[in-house]
Amino acid sequence: MKFEEIEAVMRKNESLSEQYILPENYIIVRLDGKGFTKLTKEKLTLEKPFDARFGKVMTDTVKHLFNTGFKVIYGYTQSDEISLLIDKNDQTFSRKVRKINSVLAGEASAFFSLQFQELCVFDCRTIAIPNREMLLDYFCWRQEDAHRNSLSAYCYWTLRNNGFTENQATGKTEKMTQAEKNELLFQYGINYNTLPAWQKRGVGIYNKEVVKPGFNPVTNETVDCVRKELFVEKELGMRGEYRLFLKEILKCKN
Template identity: 55%
Template sequence: MKFSDLDSKLRVYETAHDFCVLPNVYMVARIDGRSFTRLTKEKQNFERPFDIKFRDLMIETVKHLMNCGFEVIYGYTESDEISLLFDINTTVFSRKTRKYNSILAGEASAKFSLLLGDIGAFDCRISQLPRKEDVIDYFRWRNEDAHRNSLNAHCYWMLRNKNYTAKEATKQIEGKSVAFKNEMLFKEGMNFNDFPKWQKRGVGFYWSEVEKVGFNPTTNQKEIAIRNELKVDMELPMGNEYNEMIRSLLQNGRVFSKNNKD
C-alpha cells in the first residue's frame, strides 16, 4: 500500500474526535503537577509548608508557558497548579483542545524538570467559559483555594513540628472554622495576616506596556519605544478587588510578547 493511502486511511483515527472550542468562548487551562506530593515530600528536600525555591520553579514555568506560542492574557499559580487565560479571539492551533492539553502539559513538564534537575510531570485540562463573569469566578475560586490551602498548611505543619503525627495533625484542624485556625496559629506566636501574600493568594502574571529608551542609528538620537513586559505580581488582592483586577484584564484586550508565534 502506498504511503499516501496509508496516511489517508489512518490519519482519521487521530483526528476524528478532535474538538475545537467555539468562537467567543473563553478558554482557561489548568495545569496540575502529577504526583507532586511524592516529589516534594520524598524525592526533594523542600521546606514546609512553603518553599521559595519551589515557588520560583513554578514562576519560571508560568513565564515559559506565556512565551511559548500561546496568546495568554493572564497566568496564575498557587501550590503545584497553574491557570492560563487565553485571549477570546485566539486561533492558535485552531482552538483544538487536544493540542492545548498535550502541548501545555509537555511544555510545563519539560521546563519544570529542566529547572529542578528531576522529573516533574504535569497534566492539563481546558475549561470553556461562555461569559466574562465565569472567568472572574474561575480565578476568584483559585484565589480563594490558595487562601484556604495556605491556612490549613500552616496549621498542619505547626502541629507536625510539635510532634503530632500526620493523622493527629489532620484531625486537629479537620472541620474547624477559619477563626479557629487563625487563633490556633496566634497562640503559637504566628499571625496569619503577616505571612507573605504569595503564600496566601498565589502569584499572578500579566502583560504591561512599558517605555524603553533606545538609540536610533539613522537619526543618531535616543528614542522612546513601547515594549511588552511580563509582570510577576506576588501582591495579589483578594475578594472583590481581585474580581475587578481580572475584569480589567479582560476589558483591556490583548497584549502579548513579541516572541509569541502561532
Template identity: 35%
Template sequence: MKDCEIFSQLKVPDTAIVRVDGRRFGKVLRKLQFSKPFDIRFANGMVESIELFFSKSGINPVLAYLFSDEVSLLFIGDLPFNGRLEKIDSVIPSFISSALALNLGSPDPMSFDSRVCVIDFKDIIEYLTWRQEECWRNLVSSYAFYLLRDDGFSAKQAAERLKGLKSDDLHELAWGYGINLSETPAWQRRGILVYKQKFEKNGPNLLTGANTKAIRTRIVKDWEPPIFKTEEGARMIESIL
C-alpha cells in the same frame, strides 16, 4: 486508522482557561529538601517556569494566576493550535513540567495534569476569585497540618485532628502555635499573577539616529496581587484584559 482518533477534532471556544495542577510532587520536593508548607524556592521555580512559558513557548495567554502547584492560564481569542483540545491539554502541561524540572534541578521527572475551563468573558473575575479563595483555603489547611506534624503528630494523627474543623478553627489552631495566618507573605495568601504589559521606550532610530518612542512588552510578576473580589482587584484584572 485516522478515524480512531475520535477526539482529535474537539475544539475549545475562543475564551477559555487552561488549569494545570502538579501531580505527586511530594517525593521530589522531599528529595530537594524543600520546607513545608511553603518554600520560596519552589514558588520562584513555578514563577520562573511560567515566565519561560510566556517568553519561549510560542503560546500567548493573557495572564497566569498561580498558587502552590496550580496555574490557571487565561486565553481570549488567541487559543493555540486552533483551539484543538488534545493539543492544548498535552503541550501546555508538558512545557511547564519540563520548565519546572529544569528550574528546580529536579532529580526526577515532574508532571502536571491539565483541564480546560470554557468561560464567558464576564465570568473571568469570578473564576479568579474562586481560585484565589482556594489559595486561602490551601494556606489555612496546609499550615494547620504541618504545624501538627512539627509538633510530633503522624500524618494520620494530624489528619484526624483536623477532620471536620472549619477555617476559623484552623486559624485558631495556628494562632495557638504563634502563627497569625493573616500576616503570612502575600504570595502565600493571595497567589501570584503573571501577565504581559506594554510600555513606551525611548531610544535612537537605528537608521536616522533620531530619538524615537517604541512600544515594548515586558512580563510582570506580581507577588502581592489585590483580592480579586474587591473593587481594586476587579480594576486590576480589567486593566490587564
C-alpha cells in the same frame, strides 16, 4: 489494504475524535503537578509549608508558558497549580483540545524538570469560557482555593513542628472553621494575616507596558519606546479587589 487507504481510515478516526474550543470562547488551561506530593516528600528538600525556591520555579514555569506560541493574557499559580487565560481569538493548533493539552503539559513538565534536575510531570485540562464574568469567577475560585489550602497547610505543619503526628495533625484540623484555624495559629505565635501574600493568594503574571529609553539611528536622537514585559504580581488583593485587578488586565486586551 494499501497505505493510502489505511491512512485515510486512520485520519478519519482521528478527526472524528477531535474536540475543539468553539469560536468566541476564551480558553483557560489548568495544569497540576502529577504526583507532586511524593516528589516534594521524597526527592526534593523543601521548607514546609511553603518553599521560596519551589514558588519561584512555579512562577518561572508560568513565564515560560507565555512563550510557547499561545496568546496568553494572564497566568496564575498557587501551590503546584497553574492557570492560563488564552485570548479568545487565538487560533493556535486550530483550537484543538488535545494539542493544547499535550503541548502545554509537555512544555511545563520539561521546563520544571530542568530546574530541579528531577523528573516532574504536569497534567493538563482545557476549559472553554464564554464570557468575562465567568472568567472572573474562575480566577476568584482558584484564589479562594489557594487561601483555604494555605491556611490548612500552615495549621498542619505548625502542629507537626510541635510534636503532633500526621494523623493527629490531620484529625485536629480537618473539621475546623477558618476562624478556628486562625486562632490555632495565633496560639503558636503566628498571625496568618501578616504572612507573605504569595503564600496565601498565589501569584499573577501578565504583560505590562513599560517605557524605556531607545535610540533612533535616523534622527540620531534618544526616544522613549513602549514595550511589553512580563510582570509578576506577588501582592494580589482578594475577592473584590482581585476581581477589579483582573478586569483591568482584560480591559487592556480590547
